[in-house]
Amino acid sequence: MLVLEGESSFRFPLPTSGVVLIGRDAEASLRLRDDSVSRRHARLALQGGEVRIIDLGSHNGTLVNGQRVEGARRLASGDVVTLGTVVAVLRTSTRAAATGHTLEPDALMERLRGEVERSLRYGRPLAVLSLALPEPGTHREAVDSVCATELHSAEAAGWMDAGHLLLLLPEVSGDAGEEDLGERVEALSVACPGARLGYAVCPTDGCDADTLVAAARAASDGAPPGLLRAASDSATRLSLGERSLLLADPAMVHLYSLIRRLAASELPVLVNGETGVGKENAAFAVHHWSRRSTGPFITLNCAAIPEGLVESELFGHDKGAFTGAAAPRTGLLESAHGGTVFLDEVGELPLPVQAKLLRVLETKRITRLGEARERSLDIRIVAATHRNLEADAQDGRFRQDLYFRLGAATVLLPPLRERPREISLLARAFLAQACQALGRREMMLSADTLRVLSHYRWPGNVRELRNLMDFAAAAGTGDVLEPHHLPTRVTGTPATGAPAGAPPAPAPRKPLSEELRELERRRMEEALQEAEGVQSHAAALIGMPIRTFRFKMRQFGLTARGAQRGTPSS
Numbered sequence: 001m002l003v004l005e006g007e008s009s010f011r012f013p014l015p016t017s018g019v020v021l022i023g024r025d026a027e028a029s030l031r032l033r034d035d036s037v038s039r040r041h042a043r044l045a046l047q048g049g050e051v052r053i054i055d056l057g058s059h060n061g062t063l064v065n066g067q068r069v070e071g072a073r074r075l076a077s078g079d080v081v082t083l084g085t086v087v088a089v090l091r092t093s094t095r096a097a098a099t100g101h102t103l104e105p106d107a108l109m110e111r112l113r114g115e116v117e118r119s120l121r122y123g124r125p126l127a128v129l130s131l132a133l134p135e136p137g138t139h140r141e142a143v144d145s146v147c148a149t150e151l152h153s154a155e156a157a158g159w160m161d162a163g164h165l166l167l168l169l170p171e172v173s174g175d176a177g178e179e180d181l182g183e184r185v186e187a188l189s190v191a192c193p194g195a196r197l198g199y200a201v202c203p204t205d206g207c208d209a210d211t212l213v214a215a216a217r218a219a220s221d222g223a224p225p226g227l228l229r230a231a232s233d234s235a236t237r238l239s240l241g242e243r244s245l246l247l248a249d250p251a252m253v254h255l256y257s258l259i260r261r262l263a264a265s266e267l268p269v270l271v272n273g274e275t276g277v278g279k280e281n282a283a284f285a286v287h288h289w290s291r292r293s294t295g296p297f298i299t300l301n302c303a304a305i306p307e308g309l310v311e312s313e314l315f316g317h318d319k320g321a322f323t324g325a326a327a328p329r330t331g332l333l334e335s336a337h338g339g340t341v342f343l344d345e346v347g348e349l350p351l352p353v354q355a356k357l358l359r360v361l362e363t364k365r366i367t368r369l370g371e372a373r374e375r376s377l378d379i380r381i382v383a384a385t386h387r388n389l390e391a392d393a394q395d396g397r398f399r400q401d402l403y404f405r406l407g408a409a410t411v412l413l414p415p416l417r418e419r420p421r422e423i424s425l426l427a428r429a430f431l432a433q434a435c436q437a438l439g440r441r442e443m444m445l446s447a448d449t450l451r452v453l454s455h456y457r458w459p460g461n462v463r464e465l466r467n468l469m470d471f472a473a474a475a476g477t478g479d480v481l482e483p484h485h486l487p488t489r490v491t492g493t494p495a496t497g498a499p500a501g502a503p504p505a506p507a508p509r510k511p512l513s514e515e516l517r518e519l520e521r522r523r524m525e526e527a528l529q530e531a532e533g534v535q536s537h538a539a540a541l542i543g544m545p546i547r548t549f550r551f552k553m554r555q556f557g558l559t560a561r562g563a564q565r566g567t568p569s570s
Ligand SMILES: Nc1ncnc2c1ncn2[C@@H]1O[C@H](COP(=O)(O)OP(=O)(O)OP(=O)(O)O)[C@@H](O)[C@H]1O
Pocket: 244, 245, 246, 247, 273, 274, 275, 276, 277, 278, 279, 280, 281, 282, 344, 386, 426, 462, 463, 466
């Protein structure tokens, strides 16, 4: 029920059954302040989806749609109730009862999987709203009652555990100011003061049910009490000097708090993970958050240096130490004095160099090649590898004592494919950066592209994603990045190749979904022009629900006047 009192309006969620006392009385369930309202003004009786209002002998009377209520009067959705100068509008009865919406967790997830599929296939909006109770188990009845009165028939809700309710909201895009989401949030906040709410939308925050639920839950858990947070706002941006990192996956967030703790110690750290996963960033974070942050951060990729040169690179040499050593040279370890050395691909270090490195770490002293004197050295080592160093140490490919020394603290970074929440987030951030660097207009990722990216295995991890977005920004001509702009290794579409002398192959076809989307975009543009930019008219012209129309306008980068922000590249 929407209540308008004085200068403000608020929503008052009605229970499915029971009695609601309306008035200025401290005991009234719907407590009003206006002097025109009697202390015990009226009573609502709710049962089996039916709502009746009874005037309790109020001084100024109760009216329904302008008619004075005598005795009990049944209310229908949309009825306007006047209590003194306070007005209340009822919205109910077209909604199904609570039991129809509240599902068991498994059934809810099954339903969400279906909704995600539908959303991706037809480009329809879908939002997942998570509510975290202030105390598990409290306010459940009030929240259930809101679900019963507020959910449309296509929507569903369910308790995922004692403290979290999940709502599936098809056709809700989660846009700022969107009435549908706002109303739900307001009603839930009234029913459960202090509840934290978060939402995720498909495909921006995830292209599968589990990712969306995780994103919505993370957003609700991170929201301040009584407030709503979007999953897209719940990512953490870490600024490490000139480096900027985006973290959204809970595992990554926890790993970076571990790194922050480790940074405070002087322990060597071993970072493990596939290529391009962000190992150097993690190593830099150790340095940045340590007392050494004002000292140098020196990187050596052990795999990139010819075996014969590694030793002199690391330890330095005296003049004439070997053929070609025309002048004395400071090694990398020495030049990192007071700071941190990042030894990337440490597993590739030759065994004799490993022995020498271990000695340096143990004695904190270094001897240049060809020199007899030792110099004291104050460095911290952060090493990284994509290999299983423990297995290498067991098999004798890596010195066990050095492995124990370097791996005193180990940080294992998960591959990008295991952080689905971060794929779309990083893709959008990298694409925006690349467009800015090229001085070109911003590009958007279509829903299909997000889906393709979320299903790709990312063998090159974050680096591959960054390179891909750089390529897309440089090569793409339109404002929307579609799957056919991506390399075939990513889309999985086999390249079409014809043997020499064969008749010319027909023009490669685009997937039907893309052709349909282009047709849809064209029709929407035409409709917008015909309706002279009035969106509701344009939507009506092509028989599209206005909310879907608005959602797709943003997806396609269409403006209200029907002028496209750029020509689609095809
Ligand atoms: N969370 C993140 N946010 C933003 N950029 C990231 C993130 N993680 C990695 N990157 C970027 O991805 C690229 C690869 O990261 P990085 O060099 O740290 O990976 P790596 O694991 O050390 O790679 P390699 O195995 O090749 O040494 C870099 O451009 C880095 O800035």
